[in-house]
Amino acid sequence: xxxxxxxxxxxxxxxxxxxxxxxxxxxxxxxxxxxxxxxxxxxxxxxxxxxxxxxxxxxxxxxxxxxxxxxxxxxxxxxxxxxxxxxxxxxxxxxxxxxxxxxxxxxxxxxxxxxxxxxxxxxxxxxxxxxxxxxxxxxxxxxxxxxxxxxxxxxxxxxxxxxxxxxxxxxxxxxxxxxxxxxxxxxxxxxxxxxxxxxxxxxxxxxxxxxxxxxxxxxxxxxxxxxxxxxxxxxxxxxxxxxxxxxxxxx
Amino acid sequence: xxxxxxxxxxxxxxxxxxxxxxxxxxxxxxxxxxxxxxxxxxxxxxxxxxxxxxxxxxxxxxxxxxxxxxxxxxxxxxxxxxxxxxxxxxxxxxxxxxxxxxxxxxxxxxxxxxxxxxxxxxxxxxxxxxxxxxxxxxxxxxxxxxxxxxxxxxxxxxxxxxxxxxxxxxxxxxxxxxxxxxxxxxxxxxxxxxxxxxxxxxxxxxxxxxxxxxxxxxxxxxxxxxxxxxxxxxxxxxxxxxxxxxxxxxx
DNA sequence: CAGTGGTCTAGACCACCGA
DNA sequence: CGGTGGTCTAGACCACTGG
Numbered sequence: 001x002x003x004x005x006x007x008x009x010x011x012x013x014x015x016x017x018x019x020x021x022x023x024x025x026x027x028x029x030x031x032x033x034x035x036x037x038x039x040x041x042x043x044x045x046x047x048x049x050x051x052x053x054x055x056x057x058x059x060x061x062x063x064x065x066x067x068x069x070x071x072x073x074x075x076x077x078x079x080x081x082x083x084x085x086x087x088x089x090x091x092x093x094x095x096x097x098x099x100x101x102x103x104x105x106x107x108x109x110x111x112x113x114x115x116x117x118x119x120x121x122x123x124x125x126x127x128x129x130x131x132x133x134x135x136x137x138x139x140x141x142x143x144x145x146x147x148x149x150x151x152x153x154x155x156x157x158x159x160x161x162x163x164x165x166x167x168x169x170x171x172x173x174x175x176x177x178x179x180x181x182x183x184x185x186x187x188x189x190x191x192x193x194x195x196x197x198x199x200x201x202x203x204x205x206x207x208x209x210x211x212x213x214x215x216x217x218x219x220x221x222x223x224x225x226x227x228x229x230x231x232x233x234x235x236x237x238x239x240x241x242x243x244x245x246x247x248x249x250x251x
Numbered sequence: 252x253x254x255x256x257x258x259x260x261x262x263x264x265x266x267x268x269x270x271x272x273x274x275x276x277x278x279x280x281x282x283x284x285x286x287x288x289x290x291x292x293x294x295x296x297x298x299x300x301x302x303x304x305x306x307x308x309x310x311x312x313x314x315x316x317x318x319x320x321x322x323x324x325x326x327x328x329x330x331x332x333x334x335x336x337x338x339x340x341x342x343x344x345x346x347x348x349x350x351x352x353x354x355x356x357x358x359x360x361x362x363x364x365x366x367x368x369x370x371x372x373x374x375x376x377x378x379x380x381x382x383x384x385x386x387x388x389x390x391x392x393x394x395x396x397x398x399x400x401x402x403x404x405x406x407x408x409x410x411x412x413x414x415x416x417x418x419x420x421x422x423x424x425x426x427x428x429x430x431x432x433x434x435x436x437x438x439x440x441x442x443x444x445x446x447x448x449x450x451x452x453x454x455x456x457x458x459x460x461x462x463x464x465x466x467x468x469x470x471x472x473x474x475x476x477x478x479x480x481x482x483x484x485x486x487x488x489x490x491x492x493x494x495x496x497x498x499x500x501x502x
Numbered sequence: 503c504a505g506t507g508g509t510c511t512a513g514a515c516c517a518c519c520g521a
Numbered sequence: 522c523g524g525t526g527g528t529c530t531a532g533a534c535c536a537c538t539g540g
Binding site: 040054068069071073 | 524
Binding site: 051064067069075077078090180181182183184185186187188189190204206207208212214217218219229231234235236237238239240241 | 485491
């Protein structure tokens, strides 16, 4: 049995190991037993330390490719929950649609710099006199109305507001601000007259109302968005994890 | 500066370190700088290896308490996204309501062992002649109708079906089957006549329709549940994480 | 540049599984 | 019992930050 770790100079070793393992798994190398060789054995084969190997395996476990059974071995998921695009990720509408194989476009409804509404100020943790950039858009997928989206971003995170193009996240990234985590609230509702017309549905059609807040690594809010999705063309998929040991925050 | 690691015999050392750090953070020890001492320094203080310390810190980062800035230090979240009950966890209705401070109860609508519907067979990955236990319930929170829930579980995962009490998950756990991950699909809809009556709302009221599948560690399906939640009394909250390096599954 | 977190190593012992 | 994954150690070097 031979396995090689392609060692591109700049690459981290454990990533190379992840790739090597994934390759072997996909070619069905361990298919009979659905079981990986023992860790110490793999270490020799790949010529890496056990720590490095375990870091690589941990990544594949997190990804749902492998799973551990203490004392028995590390196994390959036979029928893994098919989450090709692991949801519960922080994605923009543009990216979201691209993953679904649809072309995203949008029609601008509102754009400008304003004083925040009380709701925005609270959600963004902005001082009441700190202005925000607001962008309202009708979102289309393959040319069909899909959602109405109203985003607000504190001005300090944006370059010039007129340089914001199709993707708010790209504009943020251009200034080095990358949302790291987010929170989403979601409920069913009925569309109002105006919204119904924009979305091209009948009045009182069902819709998903979604509020989302995105945070930077240090916990400050970069974005507050309210969206209304047509129920007939949007399924929201999310992945659930088992409880990490439940510890209630006490602060 | 002193810090102690309470060393309960059976406890894993890195968990003890997690607790020690959490304690210090909560008492505001590092409050001025919002910055943890350097790792090598903490190692000496706590008398643990750096690996162990980093494992502990990694847990707190995953929990949203700390965050890293390579080359600068490890910081404490000032205003961390208040997810006191980190959602996107795999919870039962009972547990879910308890976390919200409501008392869950339910009225049974259907119970028994049946041949799976085609939909159930597909979702559960069950052989078409393998029977499933089905349980339909009206779910109440503090006595008010909240949702209709229909769950299906392959018979092999349950003891005797009549020993299933208020919580399906408890019955599963009793046989050693603990769901590890899940997948949820969710969309807005309008309630039908019968469902409206059960939920105590008007016909064509908006509602959240949720499908959920729960998997064991080895990837087999234990549960398939379809639920209908009243829109006016249920907000669905989920936490979003930044993309783990996006690698599309290619199998 | 000094100081920080990030990666990697080699080796030890513990906890659990299954024959 | 032997073999597996899980935890832990001490020490090395790399990559990044910020003055």
